[in-house]
Amino acid sequence: MSGTWQAARLVVERDLRLAFRNRGQLLHPLLFFAIVATLFPLALSPEPSRLRDVAPGVLWIGALLASLLAVEFLYREDAQDGTLEQFALSGRSLTWLLFAKTATHWLLSGLPLALMSPIAAYALAVPPAALPGIVAAVSIGTIALSLLGAVSAALTIGIRRGGALLSLLTLPLAVPLLIFGAQATARAIEGSDMAAPLYFLAAFAVLGVTLAPLAAAAAVRISLE
Amino acid sequence: MDWTWFHRFGSPPHLYGLAGRLVPWFAWPAALAIAAGLYGGLVLAPPDYQQGDGFRIIYVHAPSAWLSLMAYTWMAVAAAIGLVWRMKVAHAMAASCAPIGAWFTVAALCTGMLWGKPMWGTYWVWDPRLTAELVLLFLYLGYLGLRSAIEDPQRADRASAVLAVVGVVNVPIVRYSVEWWNSIHQAPSVMKFGKPTISWPMLTPLLIMFVGFTLLFLALVLVRVRGEILRRERQARWVSEVIAA
Amino acid sequence: MLRGLSFDVEGGQYLEVTGSNGAGKTSLLRTIVGLVYAESGQVTWNGLGIHADARAYHAQLAWLGHESPLKADLTPAENLRFALGIRRRVAAAEIAGALTEVGADGFADRPVRTLSAGQRRRVALAGVMLAAVPLWVLDEPQTHLDSAGQGLVGRLIERQIAAGGIVVAAVHAPLPVPEAGTRRIGLSSK
Numbered sequence: 001m002s003g004t005w006q007a008a009r010l011v012v013e014r015d016l017r018l019a020f021r022n023r024g025q026l027l028h029p030l031l032f033f034a035i036v037a038t039l040f041p042l043a044l045s046p047e048p049s050r051l052r053d054v055a056p057g058v059l060w061i062g063a064l065l066a067s068l069l070a071v072e073f074l075y076r077e078d079a080q081d082g083t084l085e086q087f088a089l090s091g092r093s094l095t096w097l098l099f100a101k102t103a104t105h106w107l108l109s110g111l112p113l114a115l116m117s118p119i120a121a122y123a124l125a126v127p128p129a130a131l132p133g134i135v136a137a138v139s140i141g142t143i144a145l146s147l148l149g150a151v152s153a154a155l156t157i158g159i160r161r162g163g164a165l166l167s168l169l170t171l172p173l174a175v176p177l178l179i180f181g182a183q184a185t186a187r188a189i190e191g192s193d194m195a196a197p198l199y200f201l202a203a204f205a206v207l208g209v210t211l212a213p214l215a216a217a218a219a220v221r222i223s224l225e
Numbered sequence: 226m227d228w229t230w231f232h233r234f235g236s237p238p239h240l241y242g243l244a245g246r247l248v249p250w251f252a253w254p255a256a257l258a259i260a261a262g263l264y265g266g267l268v269l270a271p272p273d274y275q276q277g278d279g280f281r282i283i284y285v286h287a288p289s290a291w292l293s294l295m296a297y298t299w300m301a302v303a304a305a306i307g308l309v310w311r312m313k314v315a316h317a318m319a320a321s322c323a324p325i326g327a328w329f330t331v332a333a334l335c336t337g338m339l340w341g342k343p344m345w346g347t348y349w350v351w352d353p354r355l356t357a358e359l360v361l362l363f364l365y366l367g368y369l370g371l372r373s374a375i376e377d378p379q380r381a382d383r384a385s386a387v388l389a390v391v392g393v394v395n396v397p398i399v400r401y402s403v404e405w406w407n408s409i410h411q412a413p414s415v416m417k418f419g420k421p422t423i424s425w426p427m428l429t430p431l432l433i434m435f436v437g438f439t440l441l442f443l444a445l446v447l448v449r450v451r452g453e454i455l456r457r458e459r460q461a462r463w464v465s466e467v468i469a470a
Numbered sequence: 471m472l473r474g475l476s477f478d479v480e481g482g483q484y485l486e487v488t489g490s491n492g493a494g495k496t497s498l499l500r501t502i503v504g505l506v507y508a509e510s511g512q513v514t515w516n517g518l519g520i521h522a523d524a525r526a527y528h529a530q531l532a533w534l535g536h537e538s539p540l541k542a543d544l545t546p547a548e549n550l551r552f553a554l555g556i557r558r559r560v561a562a563a564e565i566a567g568a569l570t571e572v573g574a575d576g577f578a579d580r581p582v583r584t585l586s587a588g589q590r591r592r593v594a595l596a597g598v599m600l601a602a603v604p605l606w607v608l609d610e611p612q613t614h615l616d617s618a619g620q621g622l623v624g625r626l627i628e629r630q631i632a633a634g635g636i637v638v639a640a641v642h643a644p645l646p647v648p649e650a651g652t653r654r655i656g657l658s659s660k
Contacts, residue, residue: 007555007556010555011556014541014552018543081539082535082537083541086539086553089504089528090556091528092557151391155371156371158375168366171363175360175399175402183406215387
């Protein structure tokens with residue numbers, strides 16, 4: 001049993017170390033998110049009441065696209081250099097190793113997005129009282145998004161120019177997350193009770209935790225055949 | 226338990242022959258039911274007291290929408306069987322369901338839009354059913370896109386099968402969340418009419434149309450699966466015998 | 471696609487698979503390790519189909535594919551620590567010892583990015599050695615290696631079979647291993 005935990009810990013540690021040796025790449029999805037949030041006031045109007053109305057949509061579509069951008073590279077190197085083969089033949093559960101990988105991915109992309117979302121929200125004239133709720137919603141939502149993205153990314157391993165296909169696979173499946181996430185954010189802005197949509201987001205995250213690594217492992221095995 | 230029937234069903238030449246023999250048994254009843262349903266729906270049923278004759282598009286719209294969902298479910302079940310038992314003909318079946326289901330989805334969307342014009346005064350409103358149907362179309366397109374993007378046919382089969390299974394878990398969630406989304410954004414009522422009440426003379430042809438469309442779907446799947454099997458087995462000897470005959 | 475192939479290998483044997491490009495050496499090896507399913511027929515390990523308990527089987531084997539499975543941004547020592555640590559506990563001294571043995575001690579602390587393909591191959595071989603498992607399946611282990619490196623591969627294989635292990639390797643030229651305990655199968659396309 002301890003070996004299983006050690007295996008997961010090492011997967012996490014390796015991915016963290018690799019990420020910090022390439023710090024620049026971590027920033028790209030975050031910058032993308034910041035730029036998207038900047039473009040909306042320029043496209044619509046700088047008027048606070050209007051920005052506040054569109055803020056939930058801007059934040060969630062931005063978060064969705066930014067995490068899509070990040071997940072594209074989840075397996076790319078591991079597939080090319082044979083690490084995924086070694087995972088599949090390691091004698092450990094591939095599902096478990098991929099779960100560890102996805103959790104690391106969330107730490108490196110989802111969590112920073114969640115921490116940045118209040119800054120973007122504040123710039124979109126969202127009242128400060130709503131910010132903690134927004135961080136909570138984006139944190140939970142990005143967990144589910146990372147897991148969903150991990151499945152689509154596993155399905156598109158080895159496909160040349162698979163980026164657009166990755167979006168086509170992921171975005172329709174992410175519709176429920178967008179709906180409940182944006183609704184939770186809207187309620188936080190109104191100051192009304194946001195428990196219901198948050199529970200839904202949490203339910204999706206739990207569903208993702210239980211099913212997505214299994215599907216991702218199946219997809220990775222298929223890519224190795 | 227005796228599993229020979231299962232293995233025999235899994236053999237491509239057997240399924241090819243079986244599908245060929247079954248097609249007329251589905252196609253003819255389908256043609257009859259659709260003809261009867263259309264006659265009943267377009268001629269016999271009385272016009273709706275609010276929508277006049279406009280409602281009659283329901284006789285095509287509702288069965289199409291139903292089949293768009295059923296085709297996805299069938300596809301996912303076939304895909305799961307193919308994944309678990311490594312059964313090639315199941316993948317051929319899933320591959321045949323996808324384009325048919327996608328076309329039924331397009332049909333449901335188009336007829337829904339045509340119906341929307343007299344109902345709402347515009348071709349497109351973000352009605353929850355239409356919206357969910359649109360998302361379903363994207364799911365089909367993603368499936369077809371993944372299939373065509375992977376060159377190795379076996380990998381394409383198996384990867385798209387995983388997607389179909391993931392998708393079928395998601396379809397009810399999408400439906401439900403779109404309903405929920407609609408319930409909180411009750412737009413100022415643009416509906417020109419109240420909920421249509423449906424009477425027996427209207428309902429009977431509709432039920433006949435459901436049966437007819439389902440049979441039509443099955444017939445189409447059987448025709449397509451024959452093509453799929455031939456294409457996949459083109460190197461096998463039995464295929465050249467079939468073609469020579 | 472491979473047809474009409476049947477063989478068994480016992481402890482203390484080295485099986486060398488030769489064949490021209492495209493004859494299916496890699497496919498055969500990938501089938502043996504269980505990455506690819508045999509369309510018909512099966513692979514057994516200790517009398518049991520390998521897919522019956524794939525994880526137990528994989529815990530007994532080390533696989534070296536075409537690519538050396540190393541991360542360019544990590545050093546050889548780090549690479550081995552992470553790759554081996556997933557399988558079992560390894561001490562840093564063990565890793566250092568293995569790196570010395572394959573002649574990689576001179577560059578154990580440089581990022582793999584800066585190493586030549588031959589140097590990477592040596593590190594990958596150290597990984598196979600460190601797995602400490604009975605079955606090695608190696609796809610072209612000697613690629614990119616100079617003649618000293620080829621000798622090293624031969625010595626490692628010799629030691630593995632002397633300890634009662636099994637080595638299956640696909641090669642395009644015979645490796646320098648003693649004839650005793652070596653078996654060869656040739657694949658031909660058609």
